[in-house]
Amino acid sequence: xSSVLNAINLRKYFRITTGLLGGRKYxxxxxxxxxxxxxxxxxxxxxxxxxxxxxxxxxxVGLQRPDEGEVLYRGINIYSSGNSVSKKLRHRxxxxxxxxxxxxxxxxxxxxxxxxxxxxxxxxxSDREVIEExxxxxxxxxxxxxxxxxxxxxxxxxxxxxxAIARALAVAPEVLIADEVVSALDISVRAQVMNVLMDVKExxxxxxxxxTHDMGLVWSISDRVxxxxxxxxxxxxxxxxxxxxxxxxxxxxxxxSSPAAASATASKDLxxxxxxxxxxxxxxxxxxxxxxxxxxxGSECSITEPELMEISRDRMVSCLKVLKI
Amino acid sequence: xxxxxxxxxxxxxxYDLPQGTVRAVDDVSLDVRRRxxxxxxxxxxxxxxxxxxxxTGLLRPPAKVVSGKVLFNGVDILRLSEDELRRIRxxxxxxxxxxxxxxxxxxxxxxxxxxxxxxxxxxIHAKKYLNEVVKLFRLVKIADPERRVYAYPHQLSGGMxxxxxxxxxxxxxxxxxxxxxxTSALDVTIQxxxxxLLAEIREETNTSIVMITHDLALxxxxxxxVxxxxxxxxxxxxxxxxxxxxxxxxxxxxxxxILRYERKKKLTSIPGSxxxxxxxxxxCRFHPRCPYAFSKCSKIExxxxxxxxxxxxxxxxxGSE
Amino acid sequence: xxxxxxxxKVEEARKKxxxxxxxxxxxxxxxxxxxYVLVAMxxxxxxxxxxxxxxPYDFDLxxxxxxxxxxxxxxxxxxxxxxxxxIIAGAKYTLGISLMSVTIGALxxxxxxxxxxxxxxxxxxxxxxxxxVALAFPTxxxxxxxxxxxxxxxxxxxxAIAVSTFPVYARLVRGSVLQVIxxxxxxxxxxxxxxxxxxxxxxVLPNITSPIIVQSTYYMxxxxxxxxxxxxxxxxxxxxxxxxxxxxxxxRVYLFSSPHIVVSPGIFIxxxxxxxxxxxxxxxxxxxxxxxxxxRRV
Numbered sequence: 002x003s004s005v006l007n008a009i010n011l012r013k014y015f016r017i018t019t020g021l022l023g024g025r026k027y028x029x030x031x032x033x034x035x036x037x038x039x040x041x042x043x044x045x046x047x048x049x050x051x052x053x054x055x056x057x058x059x060x061x062v063g064l065q066r067p068d069e070g071e072v073l074y075r076g077i078n079i080y081s082s083g084n085s086v087s088k089k090l091r092h093r094x095x096x097x098x099x100x101x102x103x104x105x106x107x108x109x110x111x112x113x114x115x116x117x118x119x120x121x122x123x124x125x126x127s128d129r130e131v132i133e134e135x136x137x138x139x140x141x142x143x144x145x146x147x148x149x150x151x152x153x154x155x156x157x158x159x160x161x162x163x164x165a166i167a168r169a170l171a172v173a174p175e176v177l178i179a180d181e182v183v184s185a186l187d188i189s190v191r192a193q194v195m196n197v198l199m200d201v202k203e204x205x206x207x208x209x210x211x212x213t214h215d216m217g218l219v220w221s222i223s224d225r226v227x228x229x230x231x232x233x234x235x236x237x238x239x240x241x242x243x244x245x246x247x248x249x250x251x252x253x254x255x256x257x258s259s260p261a262a263a264s265a266t267a268s269k270d271l272x273x274x275x276x277x278x279x280x281x282x283x284x285x286x287x288x289x290x291x292x293x294x295x296x297x298x299g300s301e302c303s304i305t306e307p308e309l310m311e312i313s314r315d316r317m318v319s320c321l322k323v324l325k326i
Numbered sequence: 327x328x329x330x331x332x333x334x335x336x337x338x339x340x341y342d343l344p345q346g347t348v349r350a351v352d353d354v355s356l357d358v359r360r361r362x363x364x365x366x367x368x369x370x371x372x373x374x375x376x377x378x379x380x381x382t383g384l385l386r387p388p389a390k391v392v393s394g395k396v397l398f399n400g401v402d403i404l405r406l407s408e409d410e411l412r413r414i415r416x417x418x419x420x421x422x423x424x425x426x427x428x429x430x431x432x433x434x435x436x437x438x439x440x441x442x443x444x445x446x447x448x449x450i451h452a453k454k455y456l457n458e459v460v461k462l463f464r465l466v467k468i469a470d471p472e473r474r475v476y477a478y479p480h481q482l483s484g485g486m487x488x489x490x491x492x493x494x495x496x497x498x499x500x501x502x503x504x505x506x507x508x509t510s511a512l513d514v515t516i517q518x519x520x521x522x523l524l525a526e527i528r529e530e531t532n533t534s535i536v537m538i539t540h541d542l543a544l545x546x547x548x549x550x551x552v553x554x555x556x557x558x559x560x561x562x563x564x565x566x567x568x569x570x571x572x573x574x575x576x577x578x579x580x581x582x583x584i585l586r587y588e589r590k591k592k593l594t595s596i597p598g599s600x601x602x603x604x605x606x607x608x609x610c611r612f613h614p615r616c617p618y619a620f621s622k623c624s625k626i627e628x629x630x631x632x633x634x635x636x637x638x639x640x641x642x643x644x645g646s647e
Numbered sequence: 648x649x650x651x652x653x654x655x656k657v658e659e660a661r662k663k664x665x666x667x668x669x670x671x672x673x674x675x676x677x678x679x680x681x682x683y684v685l686v687a688m689x690x691x692x693x694x695x696x697x698x699x700x701x702x703p704y705d706f707d708l709x710x711x712x713x714x715x716x717x718x719x720x721x722x723x724x725x726x727x728x729x730x731x732x733x734i735i736a737g738a739k740y741t742l743g744i745s746l747m748s749v750t751i752g753a754l755x756x757x758x759x760x761x762x763x764x765x766x767x768x769x770x771x772x773x774x775x776x777x778x779x780v781a782l783a784f785p786t787x788x789x790x791x792x793x794x795x796x797x798x799x800x801x802x803x804x805x806x807a808i809a810v811s812t813f814p815v816y817a818r819l820v821r822g823s824v825l826q827v828i829x830x831x832x833x834x835x836x837x838x839x840x841x842x843x844x845x846x847x848x849x850x851v852l853p854n855i856t857s858p859i860i861v862q863s864t865y866y867m868x869x870x871x872x873x874x875x876x877x878x879x880x881x882x883x884x885x886x887x888x889x890x891x892x893x894x895x896x897x898x899r900v901y902l903f904s905s906p907h908i909v910v911s912p913g914i915f916i917x918x919x920x921x922x923x924x925x926x927x928x929x930x931x932x933x934x935x936x937x938x939x940x941x942x943r944r945v
Contacts, residue, residue, distance in 0.1 A: 049513035064834055091840035098831040106832045108853040112657045121839045132650045150660040187369035192584045192595035214514055217587040258518035260543035275515035
């Protein structure tokens with residue numbers, strides 16, 4: 002299987018200014034991440050607040066230029082031309098975001114929103130052809146044409162997210178970054194939108210990065226999982242293997258804490274019940290960043306920072322305790 | 327368990343809005359027993375938040391209580407004056423809200439704000455109670471409590487802020503704690519810790535806890551009994567362990583099957599959407615989306631029936647009328 | 648559904664939205680009334696010169712300082728000119744000058760605010776510091792200094808007031824822009840590959856019009872006061888222009904002996920400025936989404 006997207010050693014630091022005389026402090030939102038998105042797969046990107054998953058998502062989709070590293074789309078560096086992605090590649094990678102109230106321009110009707118996207122792909126379409134295209138897009142996300150003349154505030158959260166998906170599809174992308182797309186929706190609506198998302202992924206043959214903190218959804222739809230903690234990748238591998246046998250202590254902690262994952266995981270290792278506080282992102286501890294919460298941390302963990310290494314076929318972990326075995 | 331701390335009897339709370347009357351809580355009855363943790367689950371538009379406000383005596387216009395009672399230790403708190411309510415709130419009923427950022431004042435230290443609870447109920451200036459606050463902080467597992475009492479909210483993490491709110495709620499050792507979405511704004515690992523903390527508090531004190539949330543899966547980890555609300559109605563109420571094994575109401579069944587995430591299978595979804603509370607569907611409010619609905623469902627509202635300790639409101643289960 | 652039907656329904660929905668906004672505005676009785684007053688004043692400014700009962704410039708010292716009577720409903724001024732005619736004729740100066748200056752100030756200020764807020768970085772810093780400097784000057788002083796430099800006249804007046812108003816627009820717009828660019832729909836348009844100018848005008852600007860419109864109506868009132876103040880000080884349009892402020896200025900000496908000379912223009916200034924403010928309040932309530940939606944959690 003070939004890789005559609007390749008992220009190589011990405012780093013993005015945000016500067017925090019503290020007071021008049023304060024020195025320059027940085028939040029290491031993404032701190033050396035390398036991963037790939039394979040053709041046709043759903044890669045789940047998991048983490049909690051401060052993990053950097055949303056920033057990574059924005060870097061992958063081309064909205065945030067990394068300080069270091071590259072993002073390659075089928076071998077081409079998407080950031081090669083100046084600050085934004087080159088025109089030719091621009092429509093290949095699209096995104097849908099979390100907040101349904103913020104995804105759509107409140108001043109535009111659905112017709113205008115979708116027309117804009119449709120005409121971007123094909124500026125020479127006539128009014129009639131534009132409408133046909135819009136209706137096709139609405140149907141593929143399970144909506145009816147009555148929605149065309151509505152304004153966003155007249156739609157429910159689930160409908161708005163579906164329009165956001167439809168708009169992303171309008172430019173015929175190959176890669177879709179879905180950033181917490183159902184986290185703000187009710188449970189029953191969540192299911193509807195997830196089904197639409199998966200239908201669309203199959204029908205349009207998309208490769209998808211699914212950013213979430215909900216392990217249940219990860220179990221349901223993903224092929225591989227990438228777990229992030231404080232800007233770094235701590236575990237990466239096929240979903241079934243990771244759920245059956247999680248290696249990194251943080252992954253174990255996530256699975257133990259997620260009630261939704263209960264059905265999927267093997268037994269719960271209660272040593273890894275959630276404890277401790279995540280460290281300050283500005284002043285992280287020396288060595289492994291998970292040390293403040295890790296039940297199996299040893300003395301070596303506070304000295305050396307672990308690297309992401311391959312432990313078996315297609316599985317990578319970054320933990321000194323695990324890699325020693 | 328056994329003795330009832332709280333009893334909600336046929337409560338109806340409506341909102342008078344220009345676009346119509348919103349029947350937010352429409353004839354809901356339930357009880358909370360001593361030392362139990364009861365979860366109230368529902369999606370948006372279920373009425374659970376309004377129910378939370380009613381139980382804590384925090385309803386404000388345009389909300390109005392149309393009928394029903396809320397008995398706390400036998401006294402109807404809906405009929406109490408603001409003064410009398412104030413004596414109960416914080417002392418006998420503790421409240422934990424959702425977003426610690428909104429409920430903590432950024433210009434006062436966390437310790438001071440908790441001490442204010444003591445001041446409100448015992449008089450004397452808040453500063454005198456700092457020692458007690460440190461003890462409370464230790465109880466809610468805030469690390470380094472002697473220092474943290476002087477910390478401002480922005481210096482604390484989300485999990486810690488929520489623990490501060492919890493300490494405010496349990497300060498006066500209340501009989502009942504009402505937690506309205508206490509962990510929805512938190513990460514899942516922190517959420518898990520807070521849930522453990524609440525379970526510990528229940529063990530060590532005699533408090534009953536009412537936990538209101540949209541996260542049904544969370545409730546099954548921690549609640550003794552669970553109530554499911556839909557469109558202003560109580561559709562099912564029973565022991566958590568029973569409910570999860572054998573849900574009776576179609577809505578409960580649907581929710582539970584959505585949460586049973588299966589690998590690479592389409593998620594069971596419920597067709598349609600949550601109805602408007604201004605113009606709810608006639609008969610059973612769930613009938614337009616129910617796969618088992620038959621003719622009676624669209625005409626007559628099902629009454630809650632007791633089946634071996636389980637309360638269900640569905641024509642298919644037990645009798646009706 | 649037929650394509651033409653769809654397009655028609657799109658239009659209908661758009662018009663319906665505007666109608667809804669208008670009816671919300673109408674609910675505010677004061678604002679509704681005030682808007683009619685404003686329309687009347689502007690009409691007067693437009694066609695005034697044709698409906699004056701007397702020639703506003705025709706003076707006759709023998710008729711000077713007559714109290715209001717049937718032949719001269721508002722009396723005559725110190726040079727014997729009919730005050731009513733002068734007020735009608737003067738409307739176009741007071742209102743025209745304030746309208747022009749606020750429009751120019753708004754155009755400049757909105758552009759600066761948009762660019763400053765959207766581009767950020769060095770551009771933002773430079774523009775904001777310039778705005779800081781402009782805001783540091785007391786408005787009247789700045790206006791006086793500019794008129795002294797540019798010489799007296801309508802054009803100088805317009806420039807002076809425009810310069811006084813653009814900084815606030817720049818600040819206001821920048822603030823709104825900063826809020827809007829965090830929204831996801833802006834990020835999504837970038838994903839379509841649109842350039843910054845397209846995004847600024849097609850997506851950001853329409854979402855920040857409410858504060859701009861409200862500010863403009865308030866500024867209209869302020870500009871009217873500013874224009875008349877400068878006219879009162881003798882720095883406005885040169886005599887014998889019947890600008891309302893100048894009328895008060897030249898009639899000031901007779902404040903106690905013939906108060907009607909000063910009172911009439913004063914009342915017109917007051918009413919017009921007040922009407923602007925009331926309309927501004929009404930627009931703010933109409934356009935501010937917070938006042939429309941209330942109960943969310945049920």
